[in-house]
Amino acid sequence: MRINTLFYCIWQGFKNIFRNKWFTLASVATISACLFMFGLFYAILANFQYIMKGLEQGVSVTALLEEDITDERTREIGDMIARRSEVQETVYVSADETWEQFAEENFGSTDGFRENPLSDCAHYVIYMNDVSGQQTLVDYLRSIDGVRKVNESALTAQTFVGVNAIIGYVSIGIILILFLVSIFLISNTVTIGIQVRKEEIQIMKYIGATDFFARAPFVIEGMLIGVIGSFIPLIAVYFIYNEAMIYVAGSWEFLSQLLRFLPVDEIFSVLVPVCIGIGVGIGFIGSYTTVRKHLSV
Amino acid sequence: MRNTTTRRRVNPDAPIISLEKVSKAYTAGIPALNDVNLHINRGEFVFVVGDSGSGKSTLIKLLLRELLPTSGKIIVNGTDVVRLRRRQIPKFRRNLGVVFQDFRLLKDRNVYENVAFAQRIIQKSNREIRKNVPSMLSIVGLAGKYKARPKQLSGGEQQRVALARALVNKPQILLADEPTGNLDPKNSWEIMNLLEKINDSGTTVLVVTHNREIVNAMKKRVITMKKGIIISDEEEGGYIDED
Ligand SMILES: Nc1ncnc2c1ncn2[C@@H]1O[C@H](COP(=O)(O)OP(=O)(O)OP(=O)(O)O)[C@@H](O)[C@H]1O
Ligand SMILES: [Mg+2]
Numbered sequence: 156m157r158i159n160t161l162f163y164c165i166w167q168g169f170k171n172i173f174r175n176k177w178f179t180l181a182s183v184a185t186i187s188a189c190l191f192m193f194g195l196f197y198a199i200l201a202n203f204q205y206i207m208k209g210l211e212q213g214v215s216v217t218a219l220l221e222e223d224i225t226d227e228r229t230r231e232i233g234d235m236i237a238r239r240s241e242v243q244e245t246v247y248v249s250a251d252e253t254w255e256q257f258a259e260e261n262f263g264s265t266d267g268f269r270e271n272p273l274s275d276c277a278h279y280v281i282y283m284n285d286v287s288g289q290q291t292l293v294d295y296l297r298s299i300d301g302v303r304k305v306n307e308s309a310l311t312a313q314t315f316v317g318v319n320a321i322i323g324y325v326s327i328g329i330i331l332i333l334f335l336v337s338i339f340l341i342s343n344t345v346t347i348g349i350q351v352r353k354e355e356i357q358i359m360k361y362i363g364a365t366d367f368f369a370r371a372p373f374v375i376e377g378m379l380i381g382v383i384g385s386f387i388p389l390i391a392v393y394f395i396y397n398e399a400m401i402y403v404a405g406s407w408e409f410l411s412q413l414l415r416f417l418p419v420d421e422i423f424s425v426l427v428p429v430c431i432g433i434g435v436g437i438g439f440i441g442s443y444t445t446v447r448k449h450l451s452v
Numbered sequence: 453m454r455n456t457t458t459r460r461r462v463n464p465d466a467p468i469i470s471l472e473k474v475s476k477a478y479t480a481g482i483p484a485l486n487d488v489n490l491h492i493n494r495g496e497f498v499f500v501v502g503d504s505g506s507g508k509s510t511l512i513k514l515l516l517r518e519l520l521p522t523s524g525k526i527i528v529n530g531t532d533v534v535r536l537r538r539r540q541i542p543k544f545r546r547n548l549g550v551v552f553q554d555f556r557l558l559k560d561r562n563v564y565e566n567v568a569f570a571q572r573i574i575q576k577s578n579r580e581i582r583k584n585v586p587s588m589l590s591i592v593g594l595a596g597k598y599k600a601r602p603k604q605l606s607g608g609e610q611q612r613v614a615l616a617r618a619l620v621n622k623p624q625i626l627l628a629d630e631p632t633g634n635l636d637p638k639n640s641w642e643i644m645n646l647l648e649k650i651n652d653s654g655t656t657v658l659v660v661t662h663n664r665e666i667v668n669a670m671k672k673r674v675i676t677m678k679k680g681i682i683i684s685d686e687e688e689g690g691y692i693d694e695d
Contacts, residue, residue: 364542
């Protein structure tokens with residue numbers, strides 16, 4: 156095929172967008188609406204997971220060490236814990252530090268105490284990368300020689316596992332519904348454009364156009380509509396997201412500790428390629444299947 | 453010697469169109485074409501006439517390989533149409549110019565682009581297109597209207613655009629299915645004169661028509677069909693009245 160022909164097909168694809176303005180408008184609106192819902196849903200879901208993750212990371216297990224333990228054994232235990240796969244981070248807090256923290260929080264200072272009343276409270280604070288592994292970790296810690304006591308977090312692993320499962324089911328459900336709605340809307344929109352295309356393609360085929368030559372401009376048109384249809388909701392979601400962050404921060408200050416928003420960049424580094432991919436994919440499949448039906452002249 | 457094409461695989465003396473025992477039945481009922489034998493030589497001008505429903509358009513569709521016959525053999529320009537593979541059809545059609553009663557122009561493109569389209573299909577370079585399209589348009593008398601959209605043209609003008617598009621690739625055969633069916637007598641005559649001019653330059657022309665006056669005046673070969681059968685085939689024939 157000549158490069159000339161390829162350019163012609165692409166150029167015609169561009170022109171088709173303006174030739175069939177109503178079809179373009181309807182298709183762009185349909186794809187935009189679907190991707191807008193998807194974008195919002197994704198942003199909410201991603202933040203929810205982010206918040207959950209934050210809470211999870213706050214979950215820690217405390218391993219209190221024997222009072223007369225040697226420094227070397229302390230380090231050894233630290234290494235043993237750090238090697239565990241479910242452990243993300245371990246922080247060693249010496250008995251003195253524990254006491255200073257406690258005193259600071261409760262009396263303002265350690266003044267007036269000569270001895271450390273919490274001398275048996277040197278401990279490791281252990282943060283996990285997956286709370287579902289908490290029970291295993293606790294059992295392991297209890298088996299270590301030199302660990303006096305293990306305190307589990309108040310928020311139990313079971314809660315998180317349950318909530319995460321619910322989120323998973325709900326997201327699958329919503330994505331499925333969105334998907335079905337998109338297919339329905341798009342197949343409806345595509346039928347609007349069929350008549351024009353049918354005539355044109357038949358004429359082209361009468362004159363001896365190959366399937367490719369007759370088909371390519373319409374398929375390119377479909378993909379371009381997909382691109383346009385994905386940019387609009389991306390921009391909309393971007394603004395809504397920013398506004399929502401400002402609004403929540405301003406209105407519910409007491410929640411700002413809990414409602415930490417994911418930065419816009421992080422949401423959009425996923426959303427942009429995924430939306431454009433879905434948009435172009437829908438445009439391609441929609442136009443290709445429509446046009447294919449009308450090649451039988 | 454005329455139409456010196458480079459890839460002539462055909463005996464130049466063999467008929468350019470030949471149908472042998474061709475039948476076409478759309479449904480199980482009466483066939484639209486019934487055991488038709490027909491031979492047209494290179495450079496001929498042929499009218500096909502007959503009542504509505506006698507099978508004229510069916511004949512054209514078979515020649516274009518839009519339809520396959522139920523039985524029989526069809527050779528067009530050296531190609532066995534029945535045995536043509538699907539993906540060979542576009543190339544086969546490029547040797548046939550075709551014109552319809554309803555013009556069938558691409559509505560959203562101007563006159564120039566409609567004619568250029570046929571050239572783009574055969575991958576002509578832009579340079580050649582810029583040369584060939586205007587010269588074809590001036591042959592059909594539309595050089596001044598190359599920017600117009602089909603909507604802005606009269607029926608006669610639209611048909612001339614369609615004719616320019618059919619001819620710009622210099623096909624061996626021109627098939628026309630009621631090309632003057634939507635035109636007034638003056639425009640009908642203009643189109644017919646153009647068809648005759650094209651025929652003079654060597655193209656084989658087959659015209660389906662209901663235009664009695666023109667058929668009788670032009671003194672060409674006339675094939676008359678009735679209920680899927682050729683009932684008469686005369687050199688310098690006339691329009692046969694049924695009733
Ligand atoms: N697609 C089709 N399906 C079923 N029957 C058809 C089809 N096309 C044509 N026919 C039938 O075949 C017969 C011949 O039709 P055809 O269109 O060839 O007639 P025609 O001579 O071109 O008529 P007209 O002068 O009205 O254009 C008619 O009886 C018609 O009803
Ligand atoms: Mg007909």
